[in-house]
């Protein structure tokens with residue numbers, strides 16, 4: 342199909358089983374007419390729409406995402422909401438950054454002193470460099486590529502690390518299994534392999550009063566909170582029903598999250614009425 346109309350695109354997408362055919366057709370209509378037929382064919386063959394068009398919308402911004410790189414999910418906006426009250430003037434480190442969506446949303450809304458982003462996948466850091474032109478984006482295994490001078494200075498450490506248990510990766514939607522790298526999904530036997538390493542090392546990188554915030558699933562949250570507690574962090578489970586997200590937050594010092602620092606829905610999307618809850622509720626999203 343050379344120059345398909347919007348109606349023709351909707352029809353093709355519906356036939357291919359796309360649930361949001363009308364929305365996706367509108368996005369494809371933004372692409373150059375000459376390319377549209379080929380892009381539609383890729384989408385119909387099962388490639389994620391974000392890879393096909395080269396961008397993903399996250400927290401109100403369009404970010405570059407290349408084929409083969411993890412596509413940020415809306416629930417990860419919960420990490421942004423948790424981090425924002427701590428980010429003004431802060432040193433912000435996004436670990437396992439992917440395209441750098443969380444760091445971008447934080448830097449878009451506050452004035453952090455420094456933003457650093459790390460990922461092991463060079464394709465991901467290529468995207469992150471485009472999305473975070475003012476940040477230090479480095480490729481490597483967790484803290485390994487970071488300068489030791491950064492130790493003790495990180496005020497906000499955020500991570501959406503891989504957390505799908507190895508045995509559950511095969512049950513993920515085809516789009517993820519076929520088009521996102523396993524290194525972005527597989528969190529080891531209990532899903533906590535990468536998070537465990539982050540928690541173990543975090544205290545030596547955090548500043549006094551700094552926070553560590555890690556996205557996880559309802560089932561893993563109590564274990565992750567216990568890991569943080571074992572490292573001397575004051576841990577809390579933050580459930581964000583608004584975006585179906587769940588974050589475990591650890592404070593380096595013994596204070597609990599102050600009420601004024603609890604995340605508010607309005608910090609990410611002005612006008613959104615619901616407010617995330619802070620507590621031990623474990624009824625939230627799964628990977």
Ligand SMILES: C[S@@+](CC[C@H](N)C(=O)[O-])C[C@H]1O[C@@H](n2cnc3c(N)ncnc32)[C@H](O)[C@@H]1O
Nearest residue numbers: 411413437438439460461462482483501503525
């Ligand atoms: C679930 S994806 C999330 C990406 C990004 N945080 C987001 O929410 O869009 C996990 C990311 O962790 C990265 N990753 C996996 N193991 C890593 C490691 N040992 N060190 C650094 N990054 C790692 C993957 O390459 C992938 O980009």
